Amino acid sequence: MTLFLKPRTIATAARILVIDDGITMRLFYRTVLEAAGFVVEEATNGLEGYEKVLARPFDLLIVDINMPKMDGLSMLRAIRRDGATMGVPAVTISTESKDSDTLKAYQAGANYYLVKPVTPETLVEVAHLMAGVPA
């Protein structure tokens, strides 16, 4: 299993907030993204994620959709309504693969939509693209 892709040093590492209620999923994203040079923080639901986004800037959000307390789409809508946070790029990653699910995510404010399970290669590639960091 190759999780450690393109190890690199980034002068100012991009900061990514991973918001997912699955403990294994958060650990997977963190392991892959940190190995690629990103700084990763975690939130376990949309409410905690929203509070972290309000508290400090991030270069990218990776957001699950189905979460307790506040789902990912509600969190994205709240972030997009706030002038201070509306510009942060967000990738939703969900088990749901129907076109209507993708459309709802984009309508809520997602910039990109991935369907689980995501490979490390795809995760790192999309993170570089969406965080504005050259691979």
Next chain:
Amino acid sequence: MGLVKGNVPDDGLGRDPAVCPLQPKLLADLASDDPGPRRAAARALAAYPEAATALCNRLEIEPAPSVRAMILTTLIKIQNPAIAARLAALLRSDDVPLRTAVIEALQEMPDSAALHLRTLLNDPDSDVRIFAVNILGALRHADVPGWLAELIREEPHINVCAAAVDALAEIGDSEALADLDTLRARFASETFMSFAIDTATRRIRGQ
């Protein structure tokens, strides 16, 4: 000894439902144009189990998050298998906030929800099966690790299995290790599944 008022449910107007039957006004308020009366009615109806159907009907169309939350709080208080069945049907809703609130509500009524889990775990929609695993994993019932292990032997969808592995990482025991190894072989080309199984195995072994 002085008289102490116990936790006698009332209809929000101080009346004991044992001597005061369900008032039509409460049901009318539940359909009010104003969310304030709807929320108050949803709260008061906790004293009337016979209002469960009306509350479930309202939940399906209720747009106000605070009223939805109160209806679900009341349904959790009343909880019975019929309510769990109505809520389980909402797992197929396209309304994401409603669906996630329903998952949390079903987790709060384990005895009633458990009766429907086998049906949900066999639902043709893999997303519904994932929600069922999420409910199952939160039930904290002694048999849950065994049910999850049984599920990963047969379940064909990787994301349903991944949800079960995630739950086993938190509540699984050594009896699940052989099934996790078998699952790893079944999804040998999936990096995430290998990672998830490694994580669950380490946690179960206390590493």
